[in-house]
Amino acid sequence: MIREEILKTSLKEIPKAIHLLLTATKEIKEEIKFSFCQGIHSYISTKYNSFSHIKTILHRQAPRFFYDIYQPQAITCNAERIAVNDYKTLSKYGPYVTIIGGPGSGKTTLLRHLFMSSLCSMERIPLYIELRRIDFNNQSIVEIIYKIIQNDFNIESDRLIKRLLEEQKFIILLDGFDELPFGLREKFIIKLNELIEKYPNNIIHLTSRPSPVAELIQGFSNVRIENFTLEEALLFLEKQDLNDELLENLQREIKDRKWNEAQNFLSNPLLLSTYVLTYKNNSTVPEKNSEFYERVINALFSEHDSWHKNGYVRKAHSDLSIDVLKHILYEFSFRNTFHTKYAFDIVSLNSDFESVLANLKVVTQIEKLKEDFTVSYGILLEDAGVYQFIHRSLQDYLAAQKVKRINSDNKKLIYDKIYSIAKKSAGFEIGNFIEFVSEIDEYYFNKFFLVRLLSEFFSQYDEKFPIASTIACFFSKIYFEDESSTQYSLNIAENPLRSIKEFRKIENYFLGQLIHHKPFMKMIRSKAKLNGIGLRMKYVYLLNKKSLPYLEDAIQQTAPKFASLLETEINNLRTLKSTVEIKLKESLEEERKLLEKL
DSSP: OHHHHHHHHHHHHHHHHHHHHHHHTTOOOOHHHHHHHHHHHHHHHHHHHHHEEOSSSOOOOSOHHHHHHHHOOOEEETTEEOOOOOOGGGGGOOOOOEEETTTOOOOOHHHHHHHHHHHHSSSEEEEEEEEGGOOOOOOOHHHHHHHHHHHTOOOOHHHHHHHHHHTTTTTEEEEOGGGGGGHHHHHHHHHHHHHHHHTTEEEEEEEEOOOOHTOOOOOOOEEOOOOOOOHHHHOOOOOOOOHHHHHHHHHHHHHIHHHHHHHHHHTSHHHHHHHHHHTTTSSOOOOOOOHHHHHHHHHHHHHSSHHHHHHHOOOOOOOOOOOHHHHHHHHHHHHHTTTOOEEHHHHHHHHHHHHHHHHOOOOOHHHHHHHHIIIIIIOOEEEEEEEEESSHHHHHHHHHHHHSSOOOGGGGHHHHHHHHHHHHHTTTHHHHHHHHHHHTTTHIIIIIIIIIHHHHHHHHTTTTTTHHHHHHHHHHEEEETTTTTTOOEEOOOOGGGGHHHHHHHHHHHHHTTTGOHHHHHHHHHOEEEETTTSSOOEEEOOOSTTTTTHHHOOOOOOOHHHHHHHHHHHHHHHHHHHHHHHHHHHHHHHHHHHHOOO
């Protein structure tokens, strides 16, 4: 692993390394080169200071050196599992790579590792861009890169920037495709293609949660972040600076008992961290994600240094009880999750807190409240004036807690709103939040969301063409570059189905198996119609009622195993719908009997 002194030495050598990079760039004056080297040194130093010492859910009070606590992550591509040592590890998959990982898998952590590890060789200039902070409505990625270089590198020579981009001098790290508003994602991909067409020789790595939009970006190889093996999980624990007794107990528990019981939880870096955080109070592994996060919230509040050495409880800066602070977080998270907003500048944060306090009729100073959430309890992190929760999933959980507490008379209204957001975003924006709601507010979730979702699916489902009609629920068009091309893209249908895991599983079967099945795609491509002159994807196959017979036939002929697999999943959905409806009836009957007794 990279030692701190090596990174610091590399940092000092950056101007010299950049000057060597520029030696091949002729016709650029020496004073411009010197100024550019100094500007890059300033930019990288700023990023290094931000990335090299970090706070995590286990280290909230004081930043720790990144590589003291970092457990190297592995990725898979084409069933090959390899550890990511630096950006060159990914080069075997081509210059353009999409890094796919679920919540808490460590996507941003991996990208920061790629940034810092690139400093040791300095063969390329690393650019790190958080996509959620960029307005892609009014600027191209090329313009954004120019602005970063001009502003952060303190250089205004467009000619030099153009030459550097042309001469493949950059590794461009784009973080958080899934955090872009759904309506901007297609625009972003168009602008990403423009960047690649104009400057094709730079390295680009993009992170995202699983999403067909991200995974089908043409020209990009997909790699997936792997969860920890048992050995890696134990090594991760050793690096967290735990006391000897706690470390020994944790390692023994996980090795001897817990790994086989709860590997899905304990192999995820974030969930493993939360297990460590809550282990002192409860060493059992919960069955539900929501139970895990409830323990995390309680641990974050209870581990605050609130006990005076003489045993007296010291109040929070805001003078508010933990219960009131929790309700402020519920309300704040609920409002922002509904707007799919996960990062807050100082103005919006203050405004939101003022509104929440007024609504809850709570009186305190905003600055003291922020001090509690950022310093005392470590629930919010602040970076360069931007605030966010220690992990996005924590905000989703807190928002779900607010949904649970809403008066039953207003539940339908709230779930109508959730359904509308899920439909508008094709199920992408709030899937994690919906999973928490399904656990925390199960009865009303089933009644007002799940039954409606399943009913909508089966209203579109056609018994004559079961597989084809199911696929048409997810995608409306398949585009091809020409009549013989293997290059394709998909148009996503606007519905909320993929907001729940049962439907995501079906979609993943299609994306993982059928769309890569050459005989099937050959049949579909043969029926694609000319879409228009001058467009990149010139031919289109429409997934509508007219095309269902041919689509069904193509699947049954070329991929019968896929058809059988999908039929099983559809039957599981029927069973789920029936089970949920029975549970709702039973709940109503129990409620009726209870009222009669009262």
